[in-house]
Amino acid sequence: MKQLTLPIAMARAPTLEAFCAGANEPALAHLKLWSGSPTRSPVPTYLWGPAASGKTHLLKAVQEVLRGQGATVGWLDASVTEPPEFDERWAIVLMDDVHLYTAVQQHAAFAWFVSSQSLQRGVLAAGALPPADLKLREDLRTRLGWGHVFHLQPLSESERRAVLRQSADARGVFLSDDVMDFMLTRFSRDLGSLMLLLEQLDAYALQTKRAITIPLIKSMLENE
Secondary structure, eight states, X not given: OOOXXXXXXXXXXXXXXXXXXXXXXXXXXXXXXXXXXXXOOOSOEEEEOSTTSSHHHHHHHHXXXXXXXXXXXXXXXXXXXXXXXXXXXXXXEEEOOGXXXXXXXXXXXXXXXXXXXXXXXXXXXXXXXXXXXXXXXXXXXXXXXXXXEEEOOOOOHHHHHHHHHHHHHHHTOOOOHXXXXXXXXXXXXSHHHHHHHHHHXXXXXXXXXXXXXXXXXXXXXXXO
């Protein structure tokens, strides 16, 4: 069955508090303690796991924590084709999707790593594979793996359903089993997309003064 996509204009900034950990509670607890500490450890942290396991959410959530502290961070992902030089004002460095890095990005990532270590700044990175399996230059690969390493796992369907139901209840919104099934089969199953969908549905239902039903979802999509 073809999955439907949604615009991201209404997306809220990811937070650590909004991350539904499931089996990933150790990683979440580590990042809460690390990002909130005034004496942040320079030992790097690497998160790995499949798509929809929460890697990017956690990196961006840490970025939000640092912004709230008035700090700036360095950000590098596969879309940054011309990475900047390391900035000594950065409190930490965030590297996402490292398994996709080009040779140019790998060179920049390694330089950022060296500068971060020399200045006792933290590094938080994420990729789809464990460090030993990354097809990266050896000096970068080994640095990604020498600190804290967490294997992230996507939430199970029952966990996604429970979180979706809980979030709907908190909004005072009723989701029937049929609506829940429709949401989980016709849209992206990662929790961030589901939360965005619920937010959009709630707003559209209030606007049209209708209950959330499958016809309402189809109507919302037709009127975008």
